[in-house]
Amino acid sequence: MKLRKIRYGIMGTARIIDRFVGAVRASEKGEVRAIASRSLEKARERADGLGIYTVYGSYEDLAKDPDLDVIYVPTINHAHKENAMLALLNGKHVLVEKPMTLSEKDARELFDYARKQNLFIMEAQKSLFLPVTDEVKGILQNQELGKVHLFEYTISIPEVGFRWFYDRKSGGGALYGSGNYILAHAMNLTEEKLTKATGLATLSEEGVDLQCAFVLKSENGALIEGKITTMVQADSVLRIFGEKGKIEIHDFWKAREATVEIYGESVRKISHPVEFEMVYEVDHVNACLEKGLHESRVMKSLYSIESAKITDDLWAQFLKA
Ligand SMILES: NC(=O)c1ccc[n+]([C@@H]2O[C@H](COP(=O)([O-])OP(=O)(O)OC[C@H]3O[C@@H](n4cnc5c(N)ncnc54)[C@H](OP(=O)(O)O)[C@@H]3O)[C@@H](O)[C@H]2O)c1
Incomplete structure (x- = not known):
């Protein structure tokens, strides 16, 4: 018997949707059925280009x-x-892009409402579903690096070219844009809550953070350092340091590769080539829906809520400094 596909609708004509549509089509069970824009003409144009x-x-x-x-x-x-609330109110499950919301309160409201209605909602954090992330997590859990004390995350996006990036109220800036990548990834790898963050930012004249740096501690005492810059070309890399070795992942949020070094013993490469890296996230959403879950057991509500809370705390510090 052929099972029915999971039918996706897309809200808006954002640049990211080409990659999303590619991922849904590459997934086993998803199909893109509809697209909407606040302008019918724009929606038609994008639908024609994407075959929706x-x-x-x-x-x-x-x-x-x-x-x-x-x-x-x-x-x-x-x-x-x-x-996202509009979709829930109309009885639809939701995959909402990162950052899920600009406040902890809003994230809680979405999860609470979805739970009450038995609907699924998840923040789109594709990095948590990458095979590279899974393999790295396994290495950490098997203690191959010994005790891990330091996670160094750097994200560099110097080519930001869209207007709302320069408006904080719209959710622009470096931290809203990419801080959640780091926070969700670190919580997933450590499976721990992160303690209060300390951070600084370089603000633009319009009041958005063009770059920021912050540090947090895991419950186990490891330090997690995050740096996000749109001002210079830096190396976008995550380095994880343990007592016996280190792991390096370039562009960790969409990584197909990582390098694992056990000091004095071995250096090996992890490799998982794929065309559309969002496909793993889409397969996960499809599987959750088939199981009737209202929350992902990987990208948990806790991660979205904690990320929003930490982001609020950091913004308060950026404005005070
Ligand atoms: N997971 C990832 O890999 C990834 C990568 C990049 C971006 N993202 C996330 O995806 C989202 C879209 O990013 P993007 O860079 O692709 O955005 P974008 O091209 O600037 O598009 C944003 C869309 O939002 C819609 N919109 C609704 N209300 C709006 C308003 N008041 N003003 C302007 N636009 C409004 C517009 O659709 P209509 O005009 O058609 O209604 C617009 O096309 C962001 O949340 C971003 O963080 C995720």
Whole structure:
């Protein structure tokens, strides 16, 4: 018997959707059925380019489409809460882009509502589903590096070219853009809550952080350092240091490779080539929906809520400094 596909609708015509559509099509069980924009013309244009059949000129109409199971929300950051809630209110499961919300309170509201309605919602943190991440996590759990004391994350995105990046209220800036990548990834690897963060930022004239740096501690005492810059070209790399060795992952949020060195013994490469790295996340969402879950056991609500809380704390510090 052929099982029915999981039917996705896309809210908005963001640049990221080309990669998402590629990933859904590469997934085993997903299909993209519809797209909406606040402008029907824009939606039509993107639908033609991507080969999507059903087109809507409003997010409300998309949310009401009875032929959809799940709505992907890759809108401007400050609209995530409202757009995700619109989908939930219309009985749809939701995959919402990072950062899930701009406040802890909003993240809690989305999870609470979804739980009550028996609907699934997850923040799109693709890095947690990469085979490279899984393998690295296994290495840490098997203590191959011995006790791990230091995680150094650097993300460099010097080519930011979109307007809302320079507006903090829209959810622009380095921390809202990429801080959640680091926080969710670190919580997933350590499976621990992170303690209060300390951080500094370089603010633009408009008041967004063009770059920021922060440090946190895991419950086990490891230090987690995060640096995000849009001002210079730096090496986007995660280095994990244990007493017996280290792991290096370039572009950890979309990594296909990592290097594991056990000091004085071996250096080996992990390699998982793939065209659309979001495919693992999409396969995971499909599996959660088939099981009738309302929350992912990998990208947990706790991670989204804690990330939002830490981001709020850091912003308070950036503004005081
Ligand atoms: N997971 C990843 O790998 C990844 C990578 C990049 C970005 N992202 C996330 O994906 C989301 C989209 O990022 P992007 O860079 O692709 O965005 P973008 O190209 O700037 O598009 C944002 C979309 O938001 C919609 N929107 C809704 N309300 C809006 C408003 N008031 N002003 C402007 N646009 C509004 C627009 O769709 P309509 O005009 O069609 O309605 C617009 O196309 C962000 O949350 C970002 O953090 C994720």
